[in-house]
Amino acid sequence: MTRTIVIANQKGGVGKTTTAINLGDALARRGNKVLLIDCDPQANATAGLGISVGDRPSTYDLLLGDASLSDVTMPTGFDRLSIVPATSDLAGAEVELTAVMARESRMTQALEGGIEAYDIVIIDCPPSVGLLTINALTAADEVIVPVQCEYLALEGLGQFTSTLELVRRNLNQKLRMRGPLLTMYDRRTTLSQQVADEVRSHFPETFQTVIARSVRLGEAPSHGLPIHAYDPRSPASAAYDALAEEVLGTVTTV
Amino acid sequence: MTRTIVIANQKGGVGKTTTAINLGDALARRGNKVLLIDCDPQANATAGLGISVGDRPSTYDLLLGDASLSDVTMPTGFDRLSIVPATSDLAGAEVELTAVMARESRMTQALEGGIEAYDIVIIDCPPSVGLLTINALTAADEVIVPVQCEYLALEGLGQFTSTLELVRRNLNQKLRMRGPLLTMYDRRTTLSQQVADEVRSHFPETFQTVIARSVRLGEAPSHGLPIHAYDPRSPASAAYDALAEEVLGTVTTV
Ligand SMILES: Nc1ncnc2c1ncn2[C@@H]1O[C@H](COP(=O)(O)OP(=O)(O)OP(=O)(O)O)[C@@H](O)[C@H]1O
Ligand SMILES: Nc1ncnc2c1ncn2[C@@H]1O[C@H](COP(=O)(O)OP(=O)(O)OP(=O)(O)O)[C@@H](O)[C@H]1O
Numbered sequence: 290m291t292r293t294i295v296i297a298n299q300k301g302g303v304g305k306t307t308t309a310i311n312l313g314d315a316l317a318r319r320g321n322k323v324l325l326i327d328c329d330p331q332a333n334a335t336a337g338l339g340i341s342v343g344d345r346p347s348t349y350d351l352l353l354g355d356a357s358l359s360d361v362t363m364p365t366g367f368d369r370l371s372i373v374p375a376t377s378d379l380a381g382a383e384v385e386l387t388a389v390m391a392r393e394s395r396m397t398q399a400l401e402g403g404i405e406a407y408d409i410v411i412i413d414c415p416p417s418v419g420l421l422t423i424n425a426l427t428a429a430d431e432v433i434v435p436v437q438c439e440y441l442a443l444e445g446l447g448q449f450t451s452t453l454e455l456v457r458r459n460l461n462q463k464l465r466m467r468g469p470l471l472t473m474y475d476r477r478t479t480l481s482q483q484v485a486d487e488v489r490s491h492f493p494e495t496f497q498t499v500i501a502r503s504v505r506l507g508e509a510p511s512h513g514l515p516i517h518a519y520d521p522r523s524p525a526s527a528a529y530d531a532l533a534e535e536v537l538g539t540v541t542t543v
Numbered sequence: 544m545t546r547t548i549v550i551a552n553q554k555g556g557v558g559k560t561t562t563a564i565n566l567g568d569a570l571a572r573r574g575n576k577v578l579l580i581d582c583d584p585q586a587n588a589t590a591g592l593g594i595s596v597g598d599r600p601s602t603y604d605l606l607l608g609d610a611s612l613s614d615v616t617m618p619t620g621f622d623r624l625s626i627v628p629a630t631s632d633l634a635g636a637e638v639e640l641t642a643v644m645a646r647e648s649r650m651t652q653a654l655e656g657g658i659e660a661y662d663i664v665i666i667d668c669p670p671s672v673g674l675l676t677i678n679a680l681t682a683a684d685e686v687i688v689p690v691q692c693e694y695l696a697l698e699g700l701g702q703f704t705s706t707l708e709l710v711r712r713n714l715n716q717k718l719r720m721r722g723p724l725l726t727m728y729d730r731r732t733t734l735s736q737q738v739a740d741e742v743r744s745h746f747p748e749t750f751q752t753v754i755a756r757s758v759r760l761g762e763a764p765s766h767g768l769p770i771h772a773y774d775p776r777s778p779a780s781a782a783y784d785a786l787a788e789e790v791l792g793t794v795t796t797v
């Protein structure tokens with residue numbers, strides 16, 4: 290049974306793409322066949338793995354064109370990790386989807402044609418709750434919500450979880466919040482600890498794994514590499530390995 | 544002549560809100576009457592100044608309702624700095640604006656009624672190029688584009704500047720890119736220096752002022768304070784003062 294995991298949060302710069310790439314890679318290294326779908330017009334997951342799309346079909350064609358899942362899927366060069374890349378065309382999809390019938394379910398329909406070939410599908414989302422993120426959430430089994438350990442990031446978490454509730458009630462009853470994931474934790478500051486305590490007290494399903502702030506995570510995408518390929522002995526690589534173990538171990542039915 | 548400055552970048556978490564709040568405050572402390580408009584449904588500029596809106600009218604009512612500029616403007620408690628606050632209603636505005644006539648010019652029309660009371664208007668945008676950001680850009684004289692000194696942030700700058708060109712050609716001929724602003728610069732890493740050099744070589748109008756990474760900037764909004772009120776002797780406060788001087792000193796007509 291394929292698990293579709295969406296990485297989403299409307300707050301920007303909280304580590305969605307970094308989590309999608311590195312969790313995907315860690316799950317693939319543990320023997321799972323993983324498909325990473327870049328659903329963000331910024332195409333950071335695509336660039337962060339060093340993928341050049343050229344004029345091949347991409348997520349835009351999957352949602353709005355006639356391309357099938359196998360038409361748009363590309364290898365990444367990492368074992369068992371494939372990608373559906375994004376291009377900047379996807380920026381037009383938000384507006385173009387508005388007029389399409391069953392506009393929230395285009396991703397769900399697109400995945401029906403071939404998803405069983407994968408153990409896990411991971412979808413990276415843009416920092417908004419427009420039709421691209423709604424499409425991903427409608428197709429999802431679970432959602433991981435990266436939350437930066439900073440005050441402003443905390444503000445938006447409540448707003449985002451009420452959006453998840455709306456999607457669950459109106460579009461996708463099976464949608465489960467797997468939990469907030471604390472990111473960019475800086476042990477030198479009390480702010481990080483305060484935000485972490487606050488998130489854990491409001492959301493008991495918060496991941497045990499915490500991703501600390503690490504310059505290596507900022508460097509890895511400029512080499513087109515997941516953190517394990519870039520610096521396998523770094524704490525950041527170990528943290529994403531621990532996250533993969535946690536994701537494989539349990540699924541919170543909250 | 545009132546200057547309308549928009550702070551925008553579709554990349555998330557690059558310091559848009561932090562720049563809007565602290566540049567606004569620094570300009571107000573230099574004797575300018577400043578209006579800060581929170582055009583992001585996350586309402587981080589509103590929360591970062593400790594403003595509670597209650598059921599007062601907000602940016603949503605300015606764009607979609609019958610509220611005038613003076614109806615929605617509130618004091619911030621800081622001299623000469625007023626705010627048009629945001630609420631989460633604004634999240635619905637993107638979709639609701641789609642069907643409205645002259646949907647890109649709602650902000651321009653709204654500001655016509657009363658903007659001359661201010662020397663400078665600053666508009667904080669969400670991390671996307673939907674109708675909220677397009678409305679802000681259509682009303683703008685100039686745009687400041689915060690760019691985090693990280694690889695992934697660099698990727699999107701080219702995409703964003705082509706969006707600016709589209710807006711200038713189709714909606715607002717007076718729109719000028721005032722320049723990229725380098726943020727979260729970490730002098731301990733070579734990555735920051737590489738990104739900074741790359742941005743300056745592609746965009747000669749990049750601000751001289753660089754905002755270094757500083758925990759104090761992450762802490763200040765949790766107290767509802769601009770950096771100068773929170774820690775006036777901090778390097779971050781000095782950096783935003785220097786930015787204000789630079790903004791007042793020249794306007795690049797690029
Ligand atoms: N734990 C970390 N420590 C340090 N830097 C990090 C960490 N995680 C991510 N980064 C860096 O921070 C920036 C933001 O991360 P990322 O792009 O993954 O966030 P995002 O939520 O996907 O952003 P967006 O909202 O624009 O999609 C990137 O430059 C990334 O390399
Ligand atoms: N120079 C800096 N050093 C350290 N932290 C910073 C700096 N500037 C901003 N921050 C913190 O980084 C986070 C992101 O900044 P901010 O929210 O201003 O970005 P943004 O571009 O407005 O995000 P969004 O795309 O979600 O609107 C915030 O928690 C903020 O407090």
Ligand SMILES: [Mg+2]
Pocket residue numbers: 305306307329333414415
């Ligand atoms: Mg991203």
Ligand SMILES: [Mg+2]
Pocket residue numbers: 559560561583587668669
């Ligand atoms: Mg912001």
